Amino acid sequence: MLAFLTVGSTRFDSLVSFAFGDEFLSSLRTKGFTSLVIQCGNSAFELADNPQNGEKRYLKRGGVDIEYWKFHPALDEEYRKADLIISHAGSGTILEVLRMGKPLIVVPNPTLLDNHQQELASALQTMGYLATTTVEELPAVVEHFPFQMNTFPPFDPSRFARVVDEAMGFI
Amino acid sequence: MFFIIALLVVLALFRVYMILPTQGGRPKRLRRKSDVCSVAVFLGSGGHTTEALTLLSALDPKRYTHRTYIVSEGDSLSERKALQLEAQFGSTKQNYDVLIIPRARQVHQALISTPLGALQSLLACLRYITLRPLFNAKMPFADILILNGPGTSFVLCLAVYVSKFLGLHAPVIIYVETFARVNSLSLSGKLIRPLADRFILQWSTANGKDKLSPKHWLV
Numbered sequence: 001m002l003a004f005l006t007v008g009s010t011r012f013d014s015l016v017s018f019a020f021g022d023e024f025l026s027s028l029r030t031k032g033f034t035s036l037v038i039q040c041g042n043s044a045f046e047l048a049d050n051p052q053n054g055e056k057r058y059l060k061r062g063g064v065d066i067e068y069w070k071f072h073p074a075l076d077e078e079y080r081k082a083d084l085i086i087s088h089a090g091s092g093t094i095l096e097v098l099r100m101g102k103p104l105i106v107v108p109n110p111t112l113l114d115n116h117q118q119e120l121a122s123a124l125q126t127m128g129y130l131a132t133t134t135v136e137e138l139p140a141v142v143e144h145f146p147f148q149m150n151t152f153p154p155f156d157p158s159r160f161a162r163v164v165d166e167a168m169g170f171i
Numbered sequence: 172m173f174f175i176i177a178l179l180v181v182l183a184l185f186r187v188y189m190i191l192p193t194q195g196g197r198p199k200r201l202r203r204k205s206d207v208c209s210v211a212v213f214l215g216s217g218g219h220t221t222e223a224l225t226l227l228s229a230l231d232p233k234r235y236t237h238r239t240y241i242v243s244e245g246d247s248l249s250e251r252k253a254l255q256l257e258a259q260f261g262s263t264k265q266n267y268d269v270l271i272i273p274r275a276r277q278v279h280q281a282l283i284s285t286p287l288g289a290l291q292s293l294l295a296c297l298r299y300i301t302l303r304p305l306f307n308a309k310m311p312f313a314d315i316l317i318l319n320g321p322g323t324s325f326v327l328c329l330a331v332y333v334s335k336f337l338g339l340h341a342p343v344i345i346y347v348e349t350f351a352r353v354n355s356l357s358l359s360g361k362l363i364r365p366l367a368d369r370f371i372l373q374w375s376t377a378n379g380k381d382k383l384s385p386k387h388w389l390v
């Protein structure tokens with residue numbers, strides 16, 4: 001099985017560093033994950049030769065094949081391939097992953113000043129759509145995989161279309 | 172002299188009062204099914220861009236045309252995503268354009284230089300929203316302006332209000348608070364609330380009431 005870890009366009013040093021660590025990798029291994037893809041963005045982490053933009057690096061650690069790189073324009077392919085997605089709590093990523101019906105663990109970045117990621121993550125956890133945790137607690141949550149999640153409501157384009165049609169006098 | 176200035180201020184305030192929207196007010200005019208409306212949308216990068224383009228994808232591209240994407244300088248990712256949506260619509264270059272405006276405030280910009288950046292941003296917005304349509308009838312600004320934050324949204328609103336103040340054609344402002352705001356309004360939301368013709372929350376909890384529910388989600 002494949003896990004995909006993404007931090008979006010931001011940097012999230014503590015999460016990316018932790019993802020290369022034994023504790024996290026062994027939690028994945030216990031659950032039968034043999035591959036991990038890490039989108040590390042601009043995060044700074046222990047491996048001195050961080051990949052350049054557009055370059056993919058490979059590594060084997062703790063029985064897990066790791067592929068890591070900075071950015072990719074279309075992450076949807078990565079989401080589709082993965083059996084579990086672990087992400088920063090960006091709203092765009094959350095919507096995209098949950099609409100694909102994929103299991104999602106989010107880790108809100110505590111170093112962001114205006115931390116509304118936490119707000120959204122907690123609300124969606126309460127509603128049973130995803131799991132939210134901290135960097136340190138991540139292995140414990142991975143060990144609960146696969147989790148029971150509620151079905152995320154599909155995008156309903158008619159709602160916004162109605163708002164605009166009404167505002168513009170199309171009746 | 173004092174009396175004249177005071178009178179002008181009172182008249183200006185009265186004018187502003189007159190052009191402020193009434194929330195949930197009726198549309199100014201009714202349109203026929205076959206009419207078209209032009210629409211502009213601000214892509215505020217990251218999650219804001221994803222949400223704004225999701226909203227736009229909900230609209231009938233034949234009715235809501237021509238489309239204008241407003242993008243901050245240097246935000247090539249948002250521009251690329253906009254072009255992807257247009258490709259999905261099966262559009263040609265005549266159906267849309269992209270306006271690039273300076274950021275109201277850079278992410279790591281020192282606070283002291285913020286007013287200068289905001290002023291540059293406002294001038295660019297005025298150019299496209301107020302001045303260009305005034306001097307070039309072939310380049311009107313859109314009938315609808317869709318906003319969902321961040322900062323530059325407010326600057327766009329100010330430019331729209333300059334047009335309104337002068338009695339020029341001005342877009343209907345539709346503000347959709349970002350999906351990320353569950354418990355409170357964003358700063359843009361607070362600033363734009365009195366100015367928007369439609370102000371929409373996706374979480375009823377953002378008003379401090381109700382329990383969590385997906386019933387108002389637009390994205």
